[in-house]
Amino acid sequence: MSTKAETTELDQKAASTGSVQDIEVDRKALDASIAEFVDRNPEFYARTFQTIHDTTSGIPRVFNIAAALLGPLWAAARGVWGFFWGFLILEIIAWVQIGRGTWGELGASDLAQAERQTNRAEQFLEEARLVKEAGEDPTRFETLSNNLMRAAERSREAAEAAAADSFAILMVGLGLLVVLRIFQGVWSNVTYEKQYTKWRISPQSVSSGFQTQNIIFGVILVLVIMPLTVYRFTIDNVPDWLAVFPANPDHYGLTARWLEGAIDNAAKGGAGAFDSVVIAVRQILDTLSLALIGTPWPVVMAVICVFAWRAAGPRVAIFTASALAYIALLGYWEIAMETVSLVGAAVVLCVVFGIPLGIWFGKSQRAYKFAEPVLDLMQTLPAFVYLIPIIAFFGTGNPPGILATIIFGMPPVIRLTALGMRGVPESIKEAAVAFGASRSQLLKDVEIPLALPSIMTGVNQTILMCLSMVVIISLIGGGGLGKVILEALQFAAKGPGLLGGFAILFVAMVIDRIVQGAFRRADQK
Amino acid sequence: MSETVVELSNVWKVFGDRADETIAETIQRPLSKQEALDEFGTVIGVRDASFDVKRGEIFCIMGLSGSGKSTLVRHVNRLIEPSAGSIRVLGQDVSAMNKTELREMRARDIGMVFQHMALMPHRSVRENVAYPLEIRKIPKSKRWAISDYALGLVDLTGYEDRLPRELSGGMQQRVGIARALASDPEILLMDEPFSALDPLIRLQLQDQFKALVRDLNKSTLFITHDLDEAIRIGHRIAIMKDGVIVQIGTPEEIVTQPADDYVREFVQGISRLKLVRAHTIMEPLGGANTKDLANAVRVDGQKDLDFLIDISIGSEDPLVVTENGKEVGLISKTTLLRGIQGGK
Numbered sequence: 001m002s003t004k005a006e007t008t009e010l011d012q013k014a015a016s017t018g019s020v021q022d023i024e025v026d027r028k029a030l031d032a033s034i035a036e037f038v039d040r041n042p043e044f045y046a047r048t049f050q051t052i053h054d055t056t057s058g059i060p061r062v063f064n065i066a067a068a069l070l071g072p073l074w075a076a077a078r079g080v081w082g083f084f085w086g087f088l089i090l091e092i093i094a095w096v097q098i099g100r101g102t103w104g105e106l107g108a109s110d111l112a113q114a115e116r117q118t119n120r121a122e123q124f125l126e127e128a129r130l131v132k133e134a135g136e137d138p139t140r141f142e143t144l145s146n147n148l149m150r151a152a153e154r155s156r157e158a159a160e161a162a163a164a165d166s167f168a169i170l171m172v173g174l175g176l177l178v179v180l181r182i183f184q185g186v187w188s189n190v191t192y193e194k195q196y197t198k199w200r201i202s203p204q205s206v207s208s209g210f211q212t213q214n215i216i217f218g219v220i221l222v223l224v225i226m227p228l229t230v231y232r233f234t235i236d237n238v239p240d241w242l243a244v245f246p247a248n249p250d251h252y253g254l255t256a257r258w259l260e261g262a263i264d265n266a267a268k269g270g271a272g273a274f275d276s277v278v279i280a281v282r283q284i285l286d287t288l289s290l291a292l293i294g295t296p297w298p299v300v301m302a303v304i305c306v307f308a309w310r311a312a313g314p315r316v317a318i319f320t321a322s323a324l325a326y327i328a329l330l331g332y333w334e335i336a337m338e339t340v341s342l343v344g345a346a347v348v349l350c351v352v353f354g355i356p357l358g359i360w361f362g363k364s365q366r367a368y369k370f371a372e373p374v375l376d377l378m379q380t381l382p383a384f385v386y387l388i389p390i391i392a393f394f395g396t397g398n399p400p401g402i403l404a405t406i407i408f409g410m411p412p413v414i415r416l417t418a419l420g421m422r423g424v425p426e427s428i429k430e431a432a433v434a435f436g437a438s439r440s441q442l443l444k445d446v447e448i449p450l451a452l453p454s455i456m457t458g459v460n461q462t463i464l465m466c467l468s469m470v471v472i473i474s475l476i477g478g479g480g481l482g483k484v485i486l487e488a489l490q491f492a493a494k495g496p497g498l499l500g501g502f503a504i505l506f507v508a509m510v511i512d513r514i515v516q517g518a519f520r521r522a523d524q525k
Numbered sequence: 526m527s528e529t530v531v532e533l534s535n536v537w538k539v540f541g542d543r544a545d546e547t548i549a550e551t552i553q554r555p556l557s558k559q560e561a562l563d564e565f566g567t568v569i570g571v572r573d574a575s576f577d578v579k580r581g582e583i584f585c586i587m588g589l590s591g592s593g594k595s596t597l598v599r600h601v602n603r604l605i606e607p608s609a610g611s612i613r614v615l616g617q618d619v620s621a622m623n624k625t626e627l628r629e630m631r632a633r634d635i636g637m638v639f640q641h642m643a644l645m646p647h648r649s650v651r652e653n654v655a656y657p658l659e660i661r662k663i664p665k666s667k668r669w670a671i672s673d674y675a676l677g678l679v680d681l682t683g684y685e686d687r688l689p690r691e692l693s694g695g696m697q698q699r700v701g702i703a704r705a706l707a708s709d710p711e712i713l714l715m716d717e718p719f720s721a722l723d724p725l726i727r728l729q730l731q732d733q734f735k736a737l738v739r740d741l742n743k744s745t746l747f748i749t750h751d752l753d754e755a756i757r758i759g760h761r762i763a764i765m766k767d768g769v770i771v772q773i774g775t776p777e778e779i780v781t782q783p784a785d786d787y788v789r790e791f792v793q794g795i796s797r798l799k800l801v802r803a804h805t806i807m808e809p810l811g812g813a814n815t816k817d818l819a820n821a822v823r824v825d826g827q828k829d830l831d832f833l834i835d836i837s838i839g840s841e842d843p844l845v846v847t848e849n850g851k852e853v854g855l856i857s858k859t860t861l862l863r864g865i866q867g868g869k
Binding site for chain 2: 425427428430431432433434435436437438441445446449450452
């Protein structure tokens, strides 16, 4: 009974509203909102937007006369800045053509050449006359003069032809301008409607209405950009200050000298500290290279292969053995081991300092906020740039090279350790605290174990970064395979360069495979 | 049953820098949460809450999300510092403890179970259960023995060496309960332990938990957003709304005498059959003569409606209610039906 009643009610409702297609948009509310958005000329834009809304395919049949007449200035007034810049640049191209066509000195260079050639021909004629007076054969000079005269004639013809082209260029420019304006007249409404849709979502951040400051800004931009650019491209002899930035060479010299003095003083002042850093790094490096180079090569090779097997399985072990064979057979063994100890020393230092820093930054949001720009800088600064202060403070050779490598390689392990620490679920930390864990117990039992996968990814990335950097440090006297490449590069020696390059590639691949394999096994545990 | 193990009096928690001002102002004129946020930039979590938990009791705190119940329970082991008020656990003032004493109390006296289990994914089930003991530096052999025993209590023998992720949700939560029981604490804090589980498993665990707590004689603070659950396992229930405890009472009191419309709305859908007892709905005898009811059935005042219906079906006469052997009231069929309806 009740079901039946409900059905009839539903039927009635359906009958009164009809199908979904018949639902009409509330024009009054929509027009009011459009009027609020456009400020001036609301009727026109309400009508236009409606046409755009009703157009389902193709170009909407709307035309904005203001946009067609004013071009980019319309866009500026309406705050459609993307439209403004795009069409400003396109219009400059049109205006440059128009300028060249009307007042540009087309063929001016050809005319000047004709002038020069005529002068030279007259000189030769004069010389011919003198030679004739001296009673010698003037034919050679006369031939030269005639040739030059003919060349001058050709140049003059070219100049006339270029001048005749000016009308065509003017027409192309005008045509382009007209096309651009028509395009703006059509496209402006569509773009403006899109801006309106965005404005509905965030009225604060999307500009709307008709604002005087926008118009002033647009007019200034057009006045600065348009005439100067057109002038530069249409007039041959522009003043120097417009063509080249009027830099004062004294400023450069003074600044550079002052900076040099400052760095020298700092290096002298902190010499003790810098030297002890270098000594400490050298200790680590020497220990590693002694272990890798001092130990008989069969032992080292066997250990590396077995380690690869244990850590990453038989396939990686076979690859490792072949890579080692390549390196050893080409006589790169010792030098490759030097590279490995350089990378090893850098990675050890990165991990020793990076993981505690990462833990700190992971726990303290404020510390991380201060550290983040420094980390960004460490990664974005091109290596060549910080090699210079490193030389100034730490000198040249392997230990300063390791310091440069650390600067480049440390950010990933810091970042990923911090990321891992922040990713530890609050609930698990809370549980440990609720059972009476102290801060150190929390760190040891919960935070580090749970952040470990992320930390390991960071270590792996740091190793790869160090590997790529260890080649570049040959520029400041670093040894290893990088030095081989650098020497090959300096003498454009293709053979040695490629062989050394492959040796580095194999070292990198072996380390990467072994480390990734080891981490994957640790992850699965 | 009478000894108090947990006692909170006038506990406030206000988040934000101007907590003290907010409390002082709110005592004078009751600010709403929104007003406190607008005027002081503070968020009131708990407002003047007082209750106590007796030994062996399951005390439920029931409220919807955002009502402050989880915040309130975290004051007991001072995972959250109170803005005002005093908290006593086993006679000791929790606010006065230093860090070491606090850690010791958390490890020894309080076991906690969390809604999202919060098991350590890298440790086996056994090592998870043994973690509270590990914190207390109990030797490994002892830890293992105790955790195996605790896992036995929750029927998880045979899963000791599995990782938590290999277990189902219900089993993981039982590991959580075993972990809370491992250090044999006096008090259990249960923070919506069964909310994330499906209904059937939830019922099973509720019964299992109730029996376990009774056998081990633990005192429990049980947080839930589900009134059915609170009524099922709680001896007493506190109902919270917007940081305020609206009513504290036994399940029967909550259902039969709701303190305000908010509680009334909640208890509407609750079945009264197992809750309401004979002495609540009976008409007092008031010295009336029961001689002509000599053949009528006598029922104890503590029997619930479900039981009364069964008896009443087999008897024409009204039921005579007795308490301690004395006849105290009558329940006619009409009274019984009205009682089931909820007293119209």
